[in-house]
Amino acid sequence: MNHKTLTIAAAILLAGCQSSAGIEKNRPQSTSHESQSVYEIQFASAKRFNDAMRQLHDDSVQYCRANRSLEQVKAAWRQGMESWMHLQGQERGPATALEQNWNIQFWPDKKNTTGRKMAAATKVDSWDMASVQSQSVTVQGLGSVEWLLYDTASTISVGGNKECSLLAAVTKSLVDRSNTIVEAWRINPWSELDTKAWHAEYLAMLSNQLDYSMKKLSRPLAKIGSPRPYFSESWRSNSSLSNLKENIIAMQSLYLAQGEGLDDILRAEGEVALADNILHQFEDTLEAWPEESSLFEMLQTKEGYRTALAQFNKLEQLKYLINEEASIKLGVVIGFNATDGD
Missing domain, CATH: 1.20.1420.20 (M75 peptidase, HXXE motif)
Known part of the structure; x- marks a missing residue:
């Protein structure tokens, strides 16, 4: 093998290593x-x-x-x-x-x-x-x-x-x-937790995101008859409701977690009815989600206010099922989060 051949072979090997490094960079920790x-x-x-x-x-x-x-x-x-x-x-x-x-x-x-x-x-x-x-x-x-x-x-x-x-x-x-x-996020921050500690972190993450999402409705809804539409997230672009729907899709994905999430954990504990209730609540909330994308516009009418309030009530039921029912069944205490008292 001559010098030129060695150089080409080294270049190919280096390119392969760089390619592998690039692939690994786009992958989560295993x-x-x-x-x-x-x-x-x-x-x-x-x-x-x-x-x-x-x-x-x-x-x-x-x-x-x-x-x-x-x-x-x-x-x-x-x-x-x-x-x-x-x-x-x-x-x-x-x-x-x-x-x-x-x-x-x-x-x-x-x-x-x-x-x-x-x-x-x-x-x-x-x-x-x-x-x-x-x-x-x-x-x-x-x-x-x-x-x-x-x-x-x-x-x-x-x-x-x-x-x-x-x-x-x-x-x-x-x-x-x-x-x-x-x-x-390239490193799993939970990989050293025992089962109970992991369940506490997992439930807290879902609970926090749900609380935050509910505040995106409760703040603009304010007092009945006196809404504050300018408190809506993304009111300038008329996309507050579509944003919130994406929050719910995200939470549903985390709840299921490819068959290894809270849904599976509850079923393994024999809490099949509760798992079904939470899953159905996610599905019903998304199926009934308004076609409008703007909460700001919706709150301009009494009918729109009632529709937004109905969505809030669906999320409140979901919160009860996760924060109260699921946490009790798993022996987890959900503490305060960054949005409390906000």
Whole structure:
């Protein structure tokens, strides 16, 4: 074998190693722990969110170069929000991933802080990722992108250069934050827990996400006869209800966890009726979900208010089945979470 042949062989071997490394980087950690199926769902959700942020940034930059339409950027933002719903509000998992939550999304925005901060930010001539990340979380996340794309005060649709600079910087920051999240999820954070501790973490994660989702309805519903539609998540883009539906789909996926989730755990404990009730509650809630995508619009009428309240009641029943029935059957105490007292 001559020198040239050796060089080619070495190059092929190196390329193979790099390819294997790339494949491994896109895979979750492999463990025999009982949390593995839930963990794999979480890793896939983190990876999907990361991919969505990369697409959003690319479409944003290309829009500002006149190579994409604003509708394409909006579609990428909606896909990004949809993917975020699968991680939103769980408050369980790697600490370095959870630390990014406020940087990804500032909500609830009780005093329209996003609107005021973004209006001020668009007066700055030029932005980069570092300058965005030094600002308030209201300028950094998905809500700020929504403001740029949908708010009537934004001039991005008519070629606002300042808005374009800010859009590119914010979406690049979101890529950076999502990189941190997916990297954190490459290791199963629960692999050392015993069964009881794992069940406690698992139930708490489902409970936290459900509580957070319910607040996305209860805050805008407020008092009967006095709704607060501006408290709706993503009210500018009229996508609050579609976001919430995605939350429920995410929770249902975690509940089933490819046949190794809470549904299977309850059945193994002989709690078949309870498992059936929870599964049917998920299915009934999704089947009866309103076709409208905007909670803001729905709350403008009495009929719409009643429809939204009915969805809240379905989630309240689901909360009872998980927080009370399932936790008692498994001997798990669900404590306070990050949304309590909010």
